[in-house]
Amino acid sequence: AQTVTQSQPEMSVQEAETVTLSCTYDTSESDYYLFWYKQPPSRQMILVIRQEAYKQQNATENRFSVNFQKAAKSFSLKISDSQLGDAAMYFCAYRSTYTQGGSEKLVFGKGTKLTVNP
Amino acid sequence: DTGVSQDPRHKITKRGQNVTFRCDPISEHNRLYWYRQTLGQGPEFLTYFQNEAQLEKSRLLSDRFSAERPKGSFSTLEIQRTEQGDSAMYLCASSLKGTVLSYEQYFGPGTRLTVT
Numbered sequence: 001a002q003t004v005t006q007s008q009p010e011m012s013v014q015e016a017e018t019v020t021l022s023c024t025y026d027t028s029e030s031d032y033y034l035f036w037y038k039q040p041p042s043r044q045m046i047l048v049i050r051q052e053a054y055k056q057q058n059a060t061e062n063r064f065s066v067n068f069q070k071a072a073k074s075f076s077l078k079i080s081d082s083q084l085g086d087a088a089m090y091f092c093a094y095r096s097t098y099t100q101g102g103s104e105k106l107v108f109g110k111g112t113k114l115t116v117n118p
Numbered sequence: 119d120t121g122v123s124q125d126p127r128h129k130i131t132k133r134g135q136n137v138t139f140r141c142d143p144i145s146e147h148n149r150l151y152w153y154r155q156t157l158g159q160g161p162e163f164l165t166y167f168q169n170e171a172q173l174e175k176s177r178l179l180s181d182r183f184s185a186e187r188p189k190g191s192f193s194t195l196e197i198q199r200t201e202q203g204d205s206a207m208y209l210c211a212s213s214l215k216g217t218v219l220s221y222e223q224y225f226g227p228g229t230r231l232t233v234t
Binding site: 044046050091106108109 | 121122149151153158159160161162163166173174176209213221222223225226227228
């Protein structure tokens with residue numbers, strides 16, 4: 001079974017600064033998806049960024065980028081130019097691909113609470 | 119596109135009572151997922167449907183839990199004989215299989231259950 005570990009329960013960053021959230025995972029599969037989801041207080045979870053394991057290039061979405069290290073099974077999220085609206089719980093998640101015949105469920109880590117200080 | 123909706127948003131019940139939650143996915147989405155999130159934890163998978171067929175159930179889904187998706191539209195999650203350990207946020211998500219974006223699950227706001 002796949003597992004996802006987020007070792008930082010809480011992180012804080014100054015507005016306009018950069019912060020990196022860590023995630024490691026364990027799997028025996030060779031192809032899969034990795035995601036970062038954001039869950040603002042009392043609001044629904046939204047997808048921030050995704051990475052396909054077969055792609056060597058790290059995904060970027062505006063101020064959000066990932067550092068995907070497949071051999072190390074590491075998937076960190078970097079938030080540049082942090083804004084007050086970035087404050088939220090961030091969850092790292094894993095999903096098998098169809099080609100693996102695996103489950104479509106998302107396997108989540110425990111989350112990292114990000115505080116942005118003005 | 120009104121997003122995934124869930125009803126009720128909050129439910130307080132006494133131990134031993136039955137509760138039912140409803141999820142309305144994004145209208146054209148054929149896959150629907152249920153997750154449970156307890157305080158300080160990430161969401162845990164419970165079950166998912168493709169259209170009306172329930173394709174996978176987690177071992178977390180005890181005999182007291184049942185989910186349905188009649189006609190492949192909305193879904194209900196029922197918990198019978200609730201226990202205090204059932205207190206959690208129940209999240210619903212949907213996705214559209216067969217498109218380039220089928221990996222993305224769109225989440226609803228959740229139903230927070232408190233069992234007293």
